[in-house]
Amino acid sequence: MTPFTLLAIAAAAFFVAHVLLLFTSFGKSGYNKTKYFWSHLTLWICGALAFAMALLFAGKGESDIIDVFDTPVKRWLIIVVVLVLSAVAHTVVKLLVMPRYQSR
Numbered sequence: 001m002t003p004f005t006l007l008a009i010a011a012a013a014f015f016v017a018h019v020l021l022l023f024t025s026f027g028k029s030g031y032n033k034t035k036y037f038w039s040h041l042t043l044w045i046c047g048a049l050a051f052a053m054a055l056l057f058a059g060k061g062e063s064d065i066i067d068v069f070d071t072p073v074k075r076w077l078i079i080v081v082v083l084v085l086s087a088v089a090h091t092v093v094k095l096l097v098m099p100r101y102q103s104r
Contacts, residue, residue: 004062007053014046022089031101036093040086047082054078 021039025032054069061067069075 002062004053004057004066007049007056008063011046011049011053014042014049018042018046026097026101031098040090043086043089044082047078050082051075051078 018039021035021042025036025039053066054075057063057066058075059067059070069078
């Protein structure tokens, strides 16, 4: 297995973990702060792995998608998107989801 493939599998696994942890952070028993934190952490790790893939493999023909990130600005956009996504998700949870759990 190539390093690119290993990074891609790891990034995908962390993204799946992020989604599972995010959706299981809220349930009938209430809000699980630890799972919610880990959901954010796994998203950030996924973003870091995607950034590393772009840094190491962009422009080398490993993947047409990764080749899009062939400049430093485009690479850093990966980090910006991850941070914005995390901030938006946190804001939605804080403003829309948490009030439902606090009113119980």
